[in-house]
């Protein structure tokens with residue numbers, strides 16, 4: 001394959017739960033040594049970009065935060081472009097810092113957007129109901145991601161998608177997706193490294209979000225058998241990965 005650049009998913013590819021995937025850090029060193037371009041595209045919405053970088057460094061990955069793309073950055077960029085300044089943020093963790101640091105006001109009144117990410121146990125009835133009322137009052141709905149689930153140490157966990165679907169059902173409006181697999185999100189990272197999609201491979205553990213999203217833009221889609229990978233889900237998916245490898249460490253055999 002004639003690949004010059006890589007987009008790499010984080011959760012389920014570089015690490016699973018709190019454990020780094022064996023050989024992943026070495027593989028990143030090889031990409032660096034061999035002069036490949038690479039960026040990280042994560043659908044993680046629980047941490048601001050700098051916290052994502054810090055956590056990766058604690059797991060032994062030294063990745064400059066400028067190379068990490070998260071849906072909250074895409075949402076902030078979208079609001080900046082549109083001149084919108086107020087949103088109701090339905091997330092958890094410190095991801096709000098990405099918004100506050102960009103001059104966006106977080107409020108539960110008179111907002112331009114309801115922005116939904118993975119709020120874990122904080123996805124309460126009260127907060128969903130507040131979002132419902134804001135949308136019915138005219139706010140738009142931005143979904144940071146709409147994955148069905150993700151893999152935690154103990155098993156699969158509900159992600160943002162099911163809750164976005166609930167609000168869409170209740171309000172009759174359709175959410176705008178800003179994270180993977182939206183083309184604009186992949187393009188942010190591609191443009192940042194000046195890469196052409198047809199010479200770029202995306203590596204992820206989600207056959208729909210990572211592989212399908214990448215293929216839709218003309219990228220090469222590589223599925224790893226780590227993280228949320230389940231053989232039966234891949235067999236029944238409409239997407240066919242261009243390549244499947246046991247883990248990102250196995251990419252070493254395909255580098256120039």
Ligand SMILES: [Mg+2]
Nearest residue numbers: 009011012205
């Ligand atoms: Mg993943």
